[in-house]
Amino acid sequence: MGVAFMFGSGALLAKFAYGGGTNALTLMVVRTLAAMTWLILFLRFSGVSLRLPPEQRWRALAMGILLISNTFGLYYAFEHMPGPLAILTFYIYPILVTLAQSLNGREPMTVNKLLALILAFGGLTLALRGGTTLEPTLAGVISATCGAIGFTAIFILSDRIFPRGDSRPRTVHMLASANVIYLVACAVTGSFVLPASTLGWVGLVGVCITFPLAVTGFFMAVGRVPPSQSAILMNVEPLTVVLGSAIIFHENLAGLQILGALLVLAAIVIVQVPARGRRA
Numbered sequence: 138m139g140v141a142f143m144f145g146s147g148a149l150l151a152k153f154a155y156g157g158g159t160n161a162l163t164l165m166v167v168r169t170l171a172a173m174t175w176l177i178l179f180l181r182f183s184g185v186s187l188r189l190p191p192e193q194r195w196r197a198l199a200m201g202i203l204l205i206s207n208t209f210g211l212y213y214a215f216e217h218m219p220g221p222l223a224i225l226t227f228y229i230y231p232i233l234v235t236l237a238q239s240l241n242g243r244e245p246m247t248v249n250k251l252l253a254l255i256l257a258f259g260g261l262t263l264a265l266r267g268g269t270t271l272e273p274t275l276a277g278v279i280s281a282t283c284g285a286i287g288f289t290a291i292f293i294l295s296d297r298i299f300p301r302g303d304s305r306p307r308t309v310h311m312l313a314s315a316n317v318i319y320l321v322a323c324a325v326t327g328s329f330v331l332p333a334s335t336l337g338w339v340g341l342v343g344v345c346i347t348f349p350l351a352v353t354g355f356f357m358a359v360g361r362v363p364p365s366q367s368a369i370l371m372n373v374e375p376l377t378v379v380l381g382s383a384i385i386f387h388e389n390l391a392g393l394q395i396l397g398a399l400l401v402l403a404a405i406v407i408v409q410v411p412a413r414g415r416r417a
Contacts, residue, residue, distance in 0.1 A: 143351035145377025149385060150343035151212075157337010161212035162328045164344060165205075166319045171345035172352050173312040180305055187306050196298050197307035201314030203287045203294070208315075210284025218277030224375050226273070226281035228261050233289040243296075249407050257404035263397025264379050308353060376401055 151164055180187060189197060214223035232254055239246040299307060323329040332338050376398055 140351050140354040141373035142377050143347045143354065145374040145381065147344050147347040147351060148374070148378050149381040150340045150347065152386070153336050153340025154332055154344060155337075155340075157332030157334040157340060159330055159332045159337060159341060160328060161209065161216060162319065162323055162326070163330050164341070165209055165212070166316065166323055166329065167341060168344045168348040169208075169312055169316045169319060172349035173309060173316060175349040176305055176309050176312070176353060180309070185303065185305065187309055189306055189310065193299065193307060194310060197310035198314040200291065200294065200307075201311040201318070203291050204311055204315045205318055206287030207284050207291060209319075210280050210282075210287060214277045214281035214284065216277075217280065218274040220378075222273045223277055223281050224378065225261055226278055227285050227288075228258075228375060229282070230285040230288045230292075231257060233285060234292045237289065237293055253404040253407045256400045256407065260397040260400025260402075260404060261375060263393045264376060264395075264401060305353060312352070373401075 147168070154164060155161075177187065188194075211223065211227050214227065217223075235244075235246070235250055235254055238244040244250075295304075332341055379394065379398065
């Protein structure tokens with residue numbers, strides 16, 4: 138849940154950065170470079186080798202493409218339709234993860250998981266409702282859906298194609314390949330624009346702090362927690378955005394939004410019950 142909170146905090150800080158004049162592609166370049174640099178320095182000082190066996194190295198580099206589809210897909214959706222609709226569309230991925238894991242026999246579909254999925258999706262629908270009539274766009278829906286599919290693939294493949302162990306070296310490789318593609322995209326489009334205000338810089342620097350912590354924690358958690366449980370626990374991210382927007386930007390929750398937040402929290406508790414039972 139701490140990882141999801143960091144991701145959500147980064148989204149709030151990004152709003153300040155956007156207000157300062159930057160754009161999604163610039164934000165992707167800077168935060169990905171910051172995460173990669175932080176991890177490399179941390180691992181060097183910890184005496185951990187960045188080297189991977191050739192097969193794992195190429196897999197990790199390829200996974201960077203999925204990382205792009207996930208992150209840029211979501212932020213492109215934010216640009217082309219209202220935020221609540223974008224993040225709600227993106228958050229079909231916990232359902233996709235659980236369904237995929239059940240269909241391929243990796244994890245059984247229990248009554249608790251099914252109930253948690255229903256509560257989580259229903260709760261997000263209520264919690265992320267805007268105060269005015271919101272209209273989706275085709276570009277936004279397609280982009281957010283691509284982001285959800287990319288994130289689903291990251292959950293499933295990370296659990297399957299990499300051995301259990303320290304995930305940080307392969308995370309560095311994923312970030313490296315993603316950042317190369319982002320830099321090429323900036324060079325081709327000329328879209329690299331830094332903030333023009335102090336508050337914008339606060340947001341950009343804040344994202345550079347929260348994202349490295351979030352992405353590192355995420356890939357460490359994927360190897361320890363079943364993908365379907367990880368996906369549902371990540372529902373804390375949109376709740377962080379909704380609550381933070383109310384407190385910081387005075388976008389206050391309505392009665393149904395508060396009910397939705399409670400439903401998602403209930404889903405998070407329910408989905409952990411089987412795990413506790415196995416450990417007991």
